[in-house]
Amino acid sequence: MSQMQHFPIFLNTRSGRIVVSGGGDAAVAKLRLLLKTEARIEVYASSADDEITGWAKSGQLRLVTRDVREGDLVGAQLVYAAHEDDLLDMRIVALAKRAGALINVVDDLENSEFITPAIVDRDPVTIAIGTEGAAPVLARKIKADLEARLPVQLGALARIGKTFRHAVEALPFGRARRDFWRDYYESKGPIAIASGEDAVEPALETLLVDHMSRTARAGHVAFVGAGPGDPELLTLKARRLLDEADVVIYDRLVSPSILELARREAHLIDVGKTGFGPSTPQEHINALIADHGTKGRQVVRLKGGDCTVFGRLDEEIDALDAAGVSWQIVPGITAASASVAALGQSLTKRGRNASVRLITGHDMQGFADHDWADLARDGQVAAIYMGKKAARFIQGRLLMHGASHDTPVSLVENASLPSQSIIGTTLANLPKDLAKADLDGPVLTFLGLAPRAAASQTSQMTQELA
Numbered sequence: 175m176s177q178m179q180h181f182p183i184f185l186n187t188r189s190g191r192i193v194v195s196g197g198g199d200a201a202v203a204k205l206r207l208l209l210k211t212e213a214r215i216e217v218y219a220s221s222a223d224d225e226i227t228g229w230a231k232s233g234q235l236r237l238v239t240r241d242v243r244e245g246d247l248v249g250a251q252l253v254y255a256a257h258e259d260d261l262l263d264m265r266i267v268a269l270a271k272r273a274g275a276l277i278n279v280v281d282d283l284e285n286s287e288f289i290t291p292a293i294v295d296r297d298p299v300t301i302a303i304g305t306e307g308a309a310p311v312l313a314r315k316i317k318a319d320l321e322a323r324l325p326v327q328l329g330a331l332a333r334i335g336k337t338f339r340h341a342v343e344a345l346p347f348g349r350a351r352r353d354f355w356r357d358y359y360e361s362k363g364p365i366a367i368a369s370g371e372d373a374v375e376p377a378l379e380t381l382l383v384d385h386m387s388r389t390a391r392a393g394h395v396a397f398v399g400a401g402p403g404d405p406e407l408l409t410l411k412a413r414r415l416l417d418e419a420d421v422v423i424y425d426r427l428v429s430p431s432i433l434e435l436a437r438r439e440a441h442l443i444d445v446g447k448t449g450f451g452p453s454t455p456q457e458h459i460n461a462l463i464a465d466h467g468t469k470g471r472q473v474v475r476l477k478g479g480d481c482t483v484f485g486r487l488d489e490e491i492d493a494l495d496a497a498g499v500s501w502q503i504v505p506g507i508t509a510a511s512a513s514v515a516a517l518g519q520s521l522t523k524r525g526r527n528a529s530v531r532l533i534t535g536h537d538m539q540g541f542a543d544h545d546w547a548d549l550a551r552d553g554q555v556a557a558i559y560m561g562k563k564a565a566r567f568i569q570g571r572l573l574m575h576g577a578s579h580d581t582p583v584s585l586v587e588n589a590s591l592p593s594q595s596i597i598g599t600t601l602a603n604l605p606k607d608l609a610k611a612d613l614d615g616p617v618l619t620f621l622g623l624a625p626r627a628a629a630s631q632t633s634q635m636t637q638e639l640a
């Protein structure tokens with residue numbers, strides 16, 4: 175979870191009063207922004223810049239040609255101390271606090287209760303960019319990027335759209351209306367406004383008629399692989415589906431930064447299962463998914479890694495088939511792929527292994543059984559999922575079947591995440607090294623693979639994370 179020191183809100187300034195104390199460059203810069211609001215603006219300055227005097231003359235603000243006094247700030251919504259002088263500014267801070275007004279000291283994060291973000295103005299669409307004061311340069315860059323990307327007519331489209339909101343209530347609440355607006359902003363609106371603002375309203379009318387004649391989309395479940403944790407390893411399709419979902423049903427391994435990508439209004443349901451800990455019974459999950467599908471929702475069933483790997487996918491599909499709900503599978507990057515990438519190795523290699531196995535350390539009955547004799551042969555590579563608790567068991571079986579004590583084994587914890595860690599060991603030392611490392615994240619165990627040049631691997635990782 176991120177920890178925002180500053181929480182962004184949009185303040186209604188319509189009947190508010192905003193006071194700027196100071197008459198120099200800093201005051202002018204803030205006033206340029208503040209004059210875009212509907213607030214009553216007051217400037218206190220014993221001497222004021224020409225630009226400010228000009229604004230006062232044309233009635234855009236009230237200029238008081240003296241310093242702020244006790245009582246002046248009572249009832250002010252916001253106060254800006256813009257003297258660019260610590261002593262003068264701190265006097266205003268004290269006065270503002272006594273008057274109960276929020277105070278900003280220009281270019282002084284420490285003494286400010288609020289900060290003014292960089293703004294991209296497509297009124298009524300306003301985008302505020304803040305970096306907690308950490309990187310004003312970055313904020314300006316993002317602002318410039320957005321300025322270039324957002325058509326100037328976006329504001330006009332939003333304004334005209336707003337007059338149409340009432341008519342759109344003819345469509346059922348939720349998805350149908352969202353689809354309508356998506357169509358408007360992404361396709362029909364921009365096309366219409368290209369031939370002038372007058373063309374937009376008729377286009378909206380045609381679009382509404384079109385959408386009214388559509389039948390409601392049936393419920394649908396997408397089984398989506400969320401990948402190993404790094405949000406950048408999501409597929410584009412996963413992103414889009416998350417963006418459209420009504421309901422997201424997710425497992426414990428799905429990282430919070432991926433859930434952040436779900437639509438804000440989406441209903442997020444945690445059916446997390448810890449390896450051996452408390453869990454939502456599988457039958458309950460099956461019923462839950464089928465239920466949302468039957469009710470016509472667009473459901474994303476989000477599973478860590480790839481949903482077809484140790485994900486109990488088939489049981490969920492059976493439940494949907496029984497309920498007559500349509501579904502699709504969207505593959506994701508499985509932990510074995512992310513982990514082998516972390517090791518700097520490849521899964522298969524000419525002359526070493528022409529096959530690779532994905533095996534599980536435990537199943538419903540307990541520790542899982544495998545063809546140990548085959549796995550014990552030299553050069554075998556297996557990615558062992560859920561292998562932490564079973565490490566000693568696996569070691570025992572393999573040694574019993576003649577595996578060499580120095581067979582390389584690698585452990586990758588939290589593959590693809592900033593907390594990723596890699597341990598290279600051998601079959602003989604596996605239980606000991608695993609216990610010593612005390613890993614509490616998900617761990618993938620690689621039998622038959624060593625980290626490639628451990629040192630250079632670490633340095634490369636640090637570079638990437640830097």
Ligand code: SAH
Nearest residue numbers: 479480483508509559560588589616617618
């Ligand atoms: N469907 C998932 C696997 C689910 S089983 C996939 O395709 O990856 C859960 C096991 O996956 C964990 O016990 C662990 O062995 C492995 N795992 C999942 N995410 C991992 C990660 N980021 N790093 C290492 N192992 C991971």
